[in-house]
Amino acid sequence: MNIRIGILGYGNLGRGVECAIKQNKDMELVAVFTRRNPSDVSILTKSAAVCSIDEVEKWKDKIDVMILCGGSATDLPKQTPEYAKMFNVVDSFDTHAKIPEHFANVDEAARDGGKVGLISVGWDPGMFSLNRMYANAILPEGKDYTFWGKGVSQGHSDAIRRIAGVKNAKQYTIPVEEALESVRKGENPELTTRQKHIRECFVVLEDGADAAKVEEEIKTMPNYFADYDTIVHFISEEELMKNHSGIPHGGFVLRSGKTGWESENNHLIEYSLKLDSNPEFTACVIVAYARAAYRLYKEGQVGCKTVFDIAPAYLSAKSGEELRKEML
Amino acid sequence: MNIRIGILGYGNLGRGVECAIKQNKDMELVAVFTRRNPSDVSILTKSAAVCSIDEVEKWKDKIDVMILCGGSATDLPKQTPEYAKMFNVVDSFDTHAKIPEHFANVDEAARDGGKVGLISVGWDPGMFSLNRMYANAILPEGKDYTFWGKGVSQGHSDAIRRIAGVKNAKQYTIPVEEALESVRKGENPELTTRQKHIRECFVVLEDGADAAKVEEEIKTMPNYFADYDTIVHFISEEELMKNHSGIPHGGFVLRSGKTGWESENNHLIEYSLKLDSNPEFTACVIVAYARAAYRLYKEGQVGCKTVFDIAPAYLSAKSGEELRKEML
Numbered sequence: 283m284n285i286r287i288g289i290l291g292y293g294n295l296g297r298g299v300e301c302a303i304k305q306n307k308d309m310e311l312v313a314v315f316t317r318r319n320p321s322d323v324s325i326l327t328k329s330a331a332v333c334s335i336d337e338v339e340k341w342k343d344k345i346d347v348m349i350l351c352g353g354s355a356t357d358l359p360k361q362t363p364e365y366a367k368m369f370n371v372v373d374s375f376d377t378h379a380k381i382p383e384h385f386a387n388v389d390e391a392a393r394d395g396g397k398v399g400l401i402s403v404g405w406d407p408g409m410f411s412l413n414r415m416y417a418n419a420i421l422p423e424g425k426d427y428t429f430w431g432k433g434v435s436q437g438h439s440d441a442i443r444r445i446a447g448v449k450n451a452k453q454y455t456i457p458v459e460e461a462l463e464s465v466r467k468g469e470n471p472e473l474t475t476r477q478k479h480i481r482e483c484f485v486v487l488e489d490g491a492d493a494a495k496v497e498e499e500i501k502t503m504p505n506y507f508a509d510y511d512t513i514v515h516f517i518s519e520e521e522l523m524k525n526h527s528g529i530p531h532g533g534f535v536l537r538s539g540k541t542g543w544e545s546e547n548n549h550l551i552e553y554s555l556k557l558d559s560n561p562e563f564t565a566c567v568i569v570a571y572a573r574a575a576y577r578l579y580k581e582g583q584v585g586c587k588t589v590f591d592i593a594p595a596y597l598s599a600k601s602g603e604e605l606r607k608e609m610l
Numbered sequence: 611m612n613i614r615i616g617i618l619g620y621g622n623l624g625r626g627v628e629c630a631i632k633q634n635k636d637m638e639l640v641a642v643f644t645r646r647n648p649s650d651v652s653i654l655t656k657s658a659a660v661c662s663i664d665e666v667e668k669w670k671d672k673i674d675v676m677i678l679c680g681g682s683a684t685d686l687p688k689q690t691p692e693y694a695k696m697f698n699v700v701d702s703f704d705t706h707a708k709i710p711e712h713f714a715n716v717d718e719a720a721r722d723g724g725k726v727g728l729i730s731v732g733w734d735p736g737m738f739s740l741n742r743m744y745a746n747a748i749l750p751e752g753k754d755y756t757f758w759g760k761g762v763s764q765g766h767s768d769a770i771r772r773i774a775g776v777k778n779a780k781q782y783t784i785p786v787e788e789a790l791e792s793v794r795k796g797e798n799p800e801l802t803t804r805q806k807h808i809r810e811c812f813v814v815l816e817d818g819a820d821a822a823k824v825e826e827e828i829k830t831m832p833n834y835f836a837d838y839d840t841i842v843h844f845i846s847e848e849e850l851m852k853n854h855s856g857i858p859h860g861g862f863v864l865r866s867g868k869t870g871w872e873s874e875n876n877h878l879i880e881y882s883l884k885l886d887s888n889p890e891f892t893a894c895v896i897v898a899y900a901r902a903a904y905r906l907y908k909e910g911q912v913g914c915k916t917v918f919d920i921a922p923a924y925l926s927a928k929s930g931e932e933l934r935k936e937m938l
Binding site: 385563605 | 742
């Protein structure tokens with residue numbers, strides 16, 4: 283029997299999960315739950331139901347894993363503990379500083395319900411975290427670097443849109459090539475915020491807005507832009523739609539370390555992602571971990587887990603024999 | 611109490627393990643076992659014993675994990691099952707085609723002895739396998755590529771040394787840059803053996819040997835060189851020692867895949883290693899997995915396992931809380 287998946291929240295991530303399920307033959311999307319009026323939500327999977335979030339409890343025995351596709355700011359801190367009482371759940375909670383608190387809340391709820399809750403699944407947190415952790419365990423004497431991009435930062439794009447006179451905007455985070463090369467050469471540089479990333483902004487102005495003033499406001503915005511070299515382009519709405527409607531992202535995790543009795547040898551471990559669609563890739567990671575959540579639950583495990591706690595084989599549809607024969 | 615480690619076999623890998631243990635504060639090297647006369651073997655760790663392999667059984671209760679540093683051709687197929695009856699063991703068995711058979715033998719022995727046996731730990735098999743597996747689980751629709759190098763192939767260097775008239779030789783495997791770039795661009799190329807790697811050889815001739823004949827013999831050697839673009843340089847013994855005495859290696863694991871309802875988006879996952887010392891890096895991976903073997907044993911697990919079966923957190927000296935706080 284297929285693993286029966288539910289999706290809670292049908293935005294970019296929810297739609298990405300729907301697409302990913304289609305690529306995994308041992309899984310099946312059974313229902314999408316929404317806060318909107320279900321009749322207003324049109325999904326791609328003909329065989330799946332669209333339901334109000336208020337009905338979710340009725341699906342307790344019809345869904346093996348519920349994938350929570352809400353946001354980390356306000357949705358997931360409430361939703362993941364709430365639904366972990368009823369379902370095995372996977373979320374992509376990405377507020378790094380609040381992970382310990384979220385873990386504790388989900389752990390308690392999942393144990394109460396006898397379920398498995400997998401949190402912070404995606405690429406960062408997620409695959410990037412895993413690579414940081416593996417690389418640190420392998421090379422205890424070393425230095426870590428994470429670069430993000432080139433990719434769209436939703437938070438930074440939103441921050442620009444809130445400026446008076448701005449009609450629309452898209453912000454790209456771009457790693458500084460020289461910094462990356464220095465790390466790759468084993469130079470172990472100490473890098474400031476400005477030396478690591480550039481911020482490039484494409485901005486559509488309202489009629490009559492003062493471009494110079496908007497540019498100044500962007501470049502001096504604390505936290506978001508003031509500490510970076512920021513490039514601002516003013517473009518038309520048409521150009522924004524035509525050339526900047528995608529949601530690409532990616533990045534690099536590197537660890538440079540030393541081995542040998544006198545630390546005489548250098549090593550570099552590098553992991554990188556180049557993604558056309560940030561939410562679709564995140565969804566692919568989540569769906570692989572949904573398989574793991576289901577299997578752990580079947581084994582009788584309960585409580586909150588992260589990517590660090592899951593043996594890799596649980597993610598794959600292949601058997602242990604197949605994996606050893608084909609991939610080891 | 612520290613994890614007490616034994617090393618069986620003291621060549622490049624054994625010495626690498628010794629160095630790696632020094633970097634891991636929760637571990638301690640207690641003894642090195644050798645087939646040579648122990649008094650002829652000088653190790654770096656003052657506090658550790660050097661013993662004959664014949665005495666190994668006496669150490670049953672004094673060693674938590676025995677790291678087997680023999681070769682895959684003849685040593686490990688015998689040694690790993692033999693010692694898995696007495697010790698938790700980790701090996702770096704790397705004959706890919708024989709892994710299923712080796713797994714079965716080690717599994718039976720380890721279960722008999724109530725021990726954990728971790729096989730095929732290193733970077734390929736090992737970290738490369740893990741990255742192939744994770745990437746396949748995340749992107750079910752895609753294509754895999756593994757490139758090796760730039761690095762020294764011991765097997766190919768040995769093959770050249772066996773040619774009449776050759777005094778010494780070193781062979782580098784080098785990935786073809788154009789092929790790598792094509793994969794990175796998402797072109798999903800079909801690559802022949804020749805299109806993926808170049809073989810570069812540095813050869814020292816015996817006095818009076820015929821260089822043209824040796825070069826011809828190298829370039830036409832079946833399996834090893836005939837299917838590759840092979841470059842042969844003749845150099846002096848001094849130059850070989852000065853410029854080619856290291857054992858660097860590395861490589862690239864890439865998966866290029868598609869997502870989206872109509873497979874409209876491309877993604878690239880890339881993992882790469884650049885290693886000054888192949889045996890020292892392999893040793894670092896092994897030592898991290900020795901920690902995992904010890905913990906699994908403490909939990910009551912038995913039998914043969916591979917990197918696919920080990921949750922990442924087991925490799926790290928840090929606690930679950932620390933990992934979630936610092937690395938997730």
